[in-house]
Amino acid sequence: xxxxxxxHISHDKRTENKETALFPLPDEVLIPMSQHMGAPCEPVVKKxxxxxxxxxxxxxxxxxxxPIHSSVSGEVTAIEDFLNTNGTVCKxxxxxxxxxxxxxxxxxxxxxxxxxxxIHAVRESGLTGLGGAGFPTHIKLNFDAVKTxxxxxxxxxxxxEPFITSDYRQLMExxxxxxxxxxxxxxxxxxxxxxxxxxxxxxxAIRLMKEKTADIGAVSVVTLPQQYPQGAEKVIIYTAVKRxxxxxxxxxxxxxxxxxVSTVAFIKKYADTGMPLVSRRLTLDGDAMTKNQGNYTVPxxxxxxxxxxxxxxxxxxxxxxxxxxxxxTLYDTAxxxxxxxxxxxxxxxxxxxxxxxxxxxxTCIRTCPLHLMPVSIENAYNARDVExxxxxxxxxxxxxxxxxxxxxxxxxxxEINQLAKALIPRPKKK
Amino acid sequence: xxxxxxxxxxxxxxxxxxxMIMLNVVIALLPSAVAGTVIFGARAALVLLVCIxxxxxxxxxxxxxxxxxxxxxxxxxxxxGLLLGMNLPSSIPIWMAVIGSFVAIVIVKQLxxxxxxxxxxxxxxxxxxxxLSFTAFMSSWPVxxxxxxxxxxxxxxxxxAAGAGSISYIxxxxxxxxxxxxxxxxxxxxxxxxYLMAARIISPAAPAAFIGTVALMTLITGGDVLFQILSGxxxxxxxxxxxxxxxxxxTNKGKVIFGIGCGLITFVIxxxxxxxxxxxxxxxxxxxxxxxxxxxxQLTPLxxxxxxxxxx
Numbered sequence: 001x002x003x004x005x006x007x008h009i010s011h012d013k014r015t016e017n018k019e020t021a022l023f024p025l026p027d028e029v030l031i032p033m034s035q036h037m038g039a040p041c042e043p044v045v046k047k048x049x050x051x052x053x054x055x056x057x058x059x060x061x062x063x064x065x066x067p068i069h070s071s072v073s074g075e076v077t078a079i080e081d082f083l084n085t086n087g088t089v090c091k092x093x094x095x096x097x098x099x100x101x102x103x104x105x106x107x108x109x110x111x112x113x114x115x116x117x118x119i120h121a122v123r124e125s126g127l128t129g130l131g132g133a134g135f136p137t138h139i140k141l142n143f144d145a146v147k148t149x150x151x152x153x154x155x156x157x158x159x160x161e162p163f164i165t166s167d168y169r170q171l172m173e174x175x176x177x178x179x180x181x182x183x184x185x186x187x188x189x190x191x192x193x194x195x196x197x198x199x200x201x202x203x204x205a206i207r208l209m210k211e212k213t214a215d216i217g218a219v220s221v222v223t224l225p226q227q228y229p230q231g232a233e234k235v236i237i238y239t240a241v242k243r244x245x246x247x248x249x250x251x252x253x254x255x256x257x258x259x260x261v262s263t264v265a266f267i268k269k270y271a272d273t274g275m276p277l278v279s280r281r282l283t284l285d286g287d288a289m290t291k292n293q294g295n296y297t298v299p300x301x302x303x304x305x306x307x308x309x310x311x312x313x314x315x316x317x318x319x320x321x322x323x324x325x326x327x328x329t330l331y332d333t334a335x336x337x338x339x340x341x342x343x344x345x346x347x348x349x350x351x352x353x354x355x356x357x358x359x360x361x362x363t364c365i366r367t368c369p370l371h372l373m374p375v376s377i378e379n380a381y382n383a384r385d386v387e388x389x390x391x392x393x394x395x396x397x398x399x400x401x402x403x404x405x406x407x408x409x410x411x412x413x414x415e416i417n418q419l420a421k422a423l424i425p426r427p428k429k430k
Numbered sequence: 431x432x433x434x435x436x437x438x439x440x441x442x443x444x445x446x447x448x449x450m451i452m453l454n455v456v457i458a459l460l461p462s463a464v465a466g467t468v469i470f471g472a473r474a475a476l477v478l479l480v481c482i483x484x485x486x487x488x489x490x491x492x493x494x495x496x497x498x499x500x501x502x503x504x505x506x507x508x509x510x511g512l513l514l515g516m517n518l519p520s521s522i523p524i525w526m527a528v529i530g531s532f533v534a535i536v537i538v539k540q541l542x543x544x545x546x547x548x549x550x551x552x553x554x555x556x557x558x559x560x561x562l563s564f565t566a567f568m569s570s571w572p573v574x575x576x577x578x579x580x581x582x583x584x585x586x587x588x589x590x591a592a593g594a595g596s597i598s599y600i601x602x603x604x605x606x607x608x609x610x611x612x613x614x615x616x617x618x619x620x621x622x623x624x625y626l627m628a629a630r631i632i633s634p635a636a637p638a639a640f641i642g643t644v645a646l647m648t649l650i651t652g653g654d655v656l657f658q659i660l661s662g663x664x665x666x667x668x669x670x671x672x673x674x675x676x677x678x679x680x681t682n683k684g685k686v687i688f689g690i691g692c693g694l695i696t697f698v699i700x701x702x703x704x705x706x707x708x709x710x711x712x713x714x715x716x717x718x719x720x721x722x723x724x725x726x727x728q729l730t731p732l733x734x735x736x737x738x739x740x741x742x
Contacts, residue, residue, distance in 0.1 A: 249733070326439050359448055359506075370732045371730070371732055393734040405443050406446075408448050
């Protein structure tokens with residue numbers, strides 16, 4: 001099996017044996033209306049409304065979106081503007097918890113009988129990709145079975161980022177949810193095969209999943225090489241089924257669908273309970289956290305400052321949504337936990353060695369899983385040469401960060417790639 | 431709470447740095463530099479030290495004059511100085527070595543923008559300028575261990591000038607022959623080159639293609655393959671100068687083309703040119719072609735589609 005390039009980085013899975021605990025209920029949550037790729041929701045509650053756990057508080061008619069639900073019971077104290085880490089502004093609902101966690105009376109297990117009712121139920125659950133990208137799950141499930149039939153469901157349990165163990169805990173604690181979620185997706189969408197892909201640094205999970213799927217012929221477990229970034233969608237597809245998703249294509253064009261392991265497990269849970277996505281499993285770690293590092297079920301909207309004080313990380317100098325390779329730095333600890341966070345990491349400092357001139361060593365080229373040429377892209381970007389950037393296929397870059405990591409001159413190559421992408425005019429929609 | 435660091439991902443980076451790479455190159459060059467000193471005496475060490483010192487000083491002065499950040503701590507000037515010195519005969523007058531260092535660092539490297547920006551290998555251009563300017567001094571070769579023979583320098587021909595059969599392979603391999611300070615001891619150069627490959631600092635592509643082409647062409651024309659490979663500056667050039675990052679192609683395919691080009695030019699100059707040795711010229715010529723080789727060998731990324739030809 002040919003392995004795509006990448007980097008070897010310390011795993012730091014220090015919380016892998018920390019069983020998931022319930023995080024203490026915060027006094028207040030702030031729930032942004034944009035926690036997914038696509039159109040933000042509009043709040044459907046107003047200031048002064050009393051809400052319950054699981055009650056829908058945001059929705060939209062836009063196709064590419066997912067509804068948002070309250071994670072606590074209590075009173076809406078404000079509808080305010082919220083600055084996302086990507087620089088956009090959306091509405092956010094601030095709710096003061098009454099501490100009772102009264103469950104919304106409308107919540108009942110959804111009726112799922114066929115493909116349409118299954119996809120509808122997933123939409124109503126507010127589910128978005130829990131691995132990080134936040135792609136609305138119901139859109140992914142609603143592929144065109146005639147034009148782009150899918151033969152293989154790939155379950156992404158690579159969890160290739162250092163520190164993060166939330167998907168690992170999902171596998172170890174609720175393997176049945178994972179498998180039954182997989183079987184539901186296969187059944188209602190007619191996908192014959194499934195490959196559960198786990199990076200080799202999680203032997204216990206691989207053993208457990210192999211055991212649990214031993215009797216299911218259509219489901220197999222794949223051990224991924226121990227190299228970052230195994231969990232990147234294009235990489236995992238290549239490793240698992242040897243197919244290449246080309247520029248501008250979706251995985252469905254290649255007959256595959258990739259779902260994060262926690263995402264698929266949530267589908268099963270929702271089918272059983274009808275409780276929408278109002279909390280999620282989160283890894284809390286990083287050298288600024290002095291106590292209580294581990295995995296927690298945290299209500300969506302919990303301010304990160306609560307996580308920091310619980311873990312003794314009040315004096316953290318840098319806080320990340322996600323892992324150190326692709327994670328996003330927070331600008332304020334008042335920012336809330338979002339649906340697509342799988343970890344919040346707090347560090348005493350984010351050390352970055354001094355940047356020096358490019359020496360053209362070509363390390364960035366050798367480490368890029370997709371064989372891009374970051375050194376040439378940087379030159380073309382500096383010259384604002386859009387034609388050259390197109391020829392270098394910068395749009396393929398997944399921002400995995402291998403080039404920046406490996407660069408001995410410590411240049412921000414991955415960042416340059418993203419800036420270069422912005423120079424390329426988007427193709428007009430047909 | 432504020433005062434949080436906001437930065438683009440990734441938030442981890444390698445411990446490797448430019449200065450560590452350069453330090454490794456220096457370490458890899460040391461066996462040959464030491465061998466050169468043993469073979470040609472203390473004068474050889476003096477030439478090496480003068481070249482290193484003047485390269486570093488010229489770099490510091492130029493950066494200061496140009497009001498640019500100092501870069502001598504990246505050790506690239508040390509590498510250039512050491513390489514230049516290793517490319518000179520041990521009897522070269524010191525002031526000439528200083529001029530060579532000036533050409534290498536000031537003209538070839540700094541005036542074109544410093545590390546990574548130079549179009550040609552500084553040490554090679556330094557050597558070529560010296561060869562054309564001070565031809566007699568640059569082609570006078572002290573014989574090995576002359577200092578044991580008496581007080582005066584005894585010079586002789588290099589193996590390439592004397593021709594195949596003038597020397598045993600074992601003497602060529604160990605460096606018991608006339609030549610530049612750092613080019614004679616093949617076994618030391620081989621060890622250094624293999625070390626850099628093992629440390630993944632250089633790729634074997636260019637040296638293998640370079641040496642392989644010289645060997646193949648010699649074989650085809652019925653020459654003495656082992657003699658051609660072990661004599662002159664082939665090992666020094668192939669392992670340490672045809673692998674210079676800034677002036678050779680980025681991709682492995684490009685490096686192979688570069689190496690083949692160097693091998694062909696070296697073979698032609700050695701056999702049909704006016705100079706007994708052609709390694710320096712071959713690398714310089716291929717340096718100039720590097721941007722074009724890079725253009726021809728651009729990688730096709732995984733999943734790349736040809737840009738749509740027509741635009742509405």
